[in-house]
Amino acid sequence: MAEIKILGAGPVKRGVTQIAAQFEQGTGHRVNVEFTGAPTVRERVLAGEAVDVAVVPQSAMEEFVAQGRVSADTRVTLGRSRMGLALRKGAAAPDLTTVAAFKQAVAAADAVVVNVASSGNYVVKLLEKQGFSADKAVKQPDTVKVMDHVASSAQNLLGAGQLPEIRELVDKGVAIALAGPLPDELQSITAYDAAVTTASANAAAAAEFAAYLELPAARAAMAATGID
Incomplete structure (x- = not known):
């Protein structure tokens, strides 16, 4: 064998x-x-x-x-796989069902945490297209570190990642919650x-x-x- x-x-x-x-x-x-x-x-x-x-x-x-x-x-x-956003467990989940709601949620957040892979690069470009400055995105090496940062920070952060990865980390007990998928018009399917x-x-x-x-x-x- x-x-x-x-x-x-x-x-x-x-x-x-x-x-x-x-x-x-x-x-x-x-x-x-x-x-x-x-x-x-x-x-x-x-x-x-x-x-x-x-x-x-x-x-x-x-x-x-x-x-x-x-x-x-x-x-x-x-x-x-599709993209979504997570937030610290216990925080009020924003509405992400429309582009306008997504922009409002991002504007209310202190930052959006992304990874350095292709999915993170997609979100960085998406934020720029929606009118946000480059410093709205904070980079971490991978999705695990993205969500650990969201969970441990006192700031109002949103963490971007592939939906299956977010769900897996929630199941493993990381102190985050799934806010929801990106709106269909902004979705990235990999x-x-x-x-x-x-x-x-x-x-x-x-x-x-x-x-x-x-x-x-x-x-x-x-x-x-x-x-x-």
Whole structure:
């Protein structure tokens, strides 16, 4: 039996981890799941690190395909994630159902905390388009640190992140609450893909896992985490 190393980024972590456990039970293969920031995953895969499966936003996967870092015929789409805002637990949740309400909520906040990945960059540009100054956004390295900052600060902060990541952190007991998704007109939908890397030392087993990701049970596990 093989040991498969998965290197990924984004809000699909929870679903991929659950699916990996199911795959282990069904096949006897061992699966090592590591998730970190998307920029770090990009650097490591492009550098040729010996991981077996990469899990990244579709934009990054396109680059991996173009650079010959993944086997294109093993590529599968895991699903899509939407953006939302969180606030400190116990704080009054703002209305985010319309663009006008979103702007009012942001104006009332001391800052909007974002990560340094693509989702955070999207929110920074969104705020600028809505007329807010650049210093309205405060950056943290990743979504966990974003939400920790929101939870621990005495300021009136909003934390931006992918909805599945926010829900997972709420479930883990981080002192935040989901304010809601971004309004449809401002929403960012990110699709995530998985593929076997060309540096894989366990390509056959890794391809088994990639195929497993498309089975109904795997799709259901992903949907349960907020990935559609």
